[in-house]
Amino acid sequence: MESQLGIIEQSFNVRYSGWVREALDELTDSFTITDPSISGHPIVYASNGFSKMFGYDKDEVVGRNGRTFQGPKTNRRSVMEIREAIRQERPLQISLLNYRKDGTPFWMLFHMCPVFSKEDGRVIHFVGVQVPISRRRRWSSSGVSRNGINLCEDGGEITNEAIFRCCRREVCSDSAIQLGRSVALDSALGSDNRELDVDEACEASELEKRKSAAAINNVLSVLTHYSELTGRLVCGKRCCLPEKSLINAALNISLGRIKQSFVLSNPFLPDFPIVYASDAFLKLTGYGRHEVLGRNCRFLSGLDTDPATSFQITECINFEQACTVRILNYRKDRTSFWNFLHISPVRNATGKVAYFVEVHVIDICTNWEKQGLSPEMRQLSVVAAVKVAVRSSSMCSTS
Ligand SMILES: Cc1cc2nc3c(=O)[nH]c(=O)nc-3n(C[C@H](O)[C@H](O)[C@H](O)COP(=O)(O)O)c2cc1C
Structure with a gap:
């Protein structure tokens, strides 16, 4: 067994030509690359x-998962957000508390993005950049009220905000004077003051956000360049499916006549x-x-979608069965809605499953009687129309 x-090693060598590691080694930023197709989603x-x-x-x-660097005070909600972004294969920028090997915690801006294969649009790697956060940008209510002493200078003016938005003590300690004041702050706040830095949410500055975006771009350009040399191209943007993987023009026209919200998925292509x-x-x-x-x-x-419902859907698809669920879904702007979702296999003229249709009905609690058809009836009418369209299009293409 390998x-x-x-x-x-293979994860890298198959996709990028030799010297890619050397080129990446020349970049000065802190970053890791992971492979989601390897068990445990390790750093490669x-x-x-x-x-x-x-x-x-x-x-x-190398070989470990990025969660190795989390610890007892890492915010679980943030970790869940990262997990969600990975599952949805989308970029994310988030403040996160991590721990160094010696156990010391620090706040960083974690910026992650997927790397796509140009061939088939699949995600083959993720890039994660870690930028240390040097100043607290957002007030937490406990921080504001703890002390009235002005000890840290910001552009010549001493402000309360400057004291509490510092994530790390050394940020306030650029000069000996400030260091002295910082020591005074420690004694004023008591010995648990260091905890304040770790316990309170820390938001990255615009500069830090720009820095992480630039680092991601640098890594992506190296990866793109070295993938060109192997012919197995990667890119930082989701590439559409190749034309031949989409549906034919006749079917496209027929489906275009159905005015409800639905999508068609192909179970024979990677990742459905x-x-x-x-x-x-x-x-x-x-979208x-x-x-x-x-x-x-x-x-x-998204975050609050019930995994049991998602599992139910996967099971129905695996058994080529129809199912109806009520699932919490999210729009592009991340607002949520209850989706009364119906999924059904769609067979071609030879009786084989060719697609799955997913019909979405929003907010079933509204007074649907006024609209004529119940949500169930609306869904079934869409499924029937899609089935007719697929069957006639497959008959045309085989005749
Ligand atoms: C490319 C990449 C780099 C990552 N780097 C870190 C990291 O430096 N620190 C960290 O706490 N999590 C990092 N993560 C996140 C974790 O690996 C993991 O995805 C997260 O904890 C959520 O998954 P879990 O709930 O299974 O732990 C990284 C993820 C990816 C994809």
């Missing part, structure tokens, strides 16, 4: 900047991507067509 390290590359920031040797890090999305679906969710074609429907779920 060793885990061998698999990790760690930069020199990362080793320096966290105090680990590179070979202590959407190959058709109706206009009503785009209006309901706020553009190019943003949904080629993606798995899971991007509609």
Whole structure:
């Protein structure tokens, strides 16, 4: 059996040409690259900047999951947000408390983005950048009221805000005078003052956000360049499915006549991507067509979506059965809505499952009697219309 390290090596070597590691080693930022297709979603590359920031040797890090650097005071909600972003294959910028090898905690801006294969639009790696946060930007209510002493200077003026928005003591200690004041602050607040830095939410500055975005771009350009040399191209933006993977023009026209919110997914393509999305679906969710074609429907779920419902859907699909669930979904602007979702297999003229149709009805509690059809009836009428369209299109293409 191939060793885990061998698999990790492969993850890189298959996609990028030789010298990619050397090129990445030249970048000074702290970043890691992970492979979501390997069990445990391990780090496959760690930069020199990362080793320096966290105090680990590179070979202590490769093969481990990024959660290694979390600890008792890392915010669980933030961790869940990262998990969600990975599941939905989207970028994320978030403040996170991490721990160095020696156990000291520090706030950082964690910026993560997926790396896509240009061939088939699949996510092959993630890049994660870690930028240390040097100043607290957001007040927490406990911070404001703890002390009235002005001890840290900001542009010549001493302000309360400057004291409490410092995430780390050394930020306030640029000069000996400030250091002295900082010591005074420690005694004024008591010995648990250091805890304040770790316990209170810390938001990155615009500069830090720009820094992380620039670091991500640098890593992506190295990866893109070295993938060009192998011909197995990667890119930082989701690439649409190749034309041949989408549906044919005749079927497109027939489906266009159905005015409800629905999508069609192809179970024979990797990760079960959407190959058709109706206009009503785009209006309901706020996404553009190019943003949904080629993606798995899971991007509609989010932090508070019940995993049991998602599991129920997967089971029905695996058994090629229809199912109806009520699931919490999210629009592009991250507002949520209750989706009364019906999923059904759609067979072609030879009786084989060709697609799955997912019909969305929002807010079933409204007075649907006035609209004529019940939500169930509306869903079934869409499914019937889609089935007719698929069957006749497959008959045309085989005749
Ligand atoms: C490329 C990449 C780099 C990551 N780097 C870190 C990191 O430096 N620190 C950290 O706390 N989490 C990091 N994570 C997040 C964790 O690996 C993990 O995804 C997160 O804890 C949520 O998943 P879990 O709930 O399974 O732990 C990284 C994730 C990715 C994809």
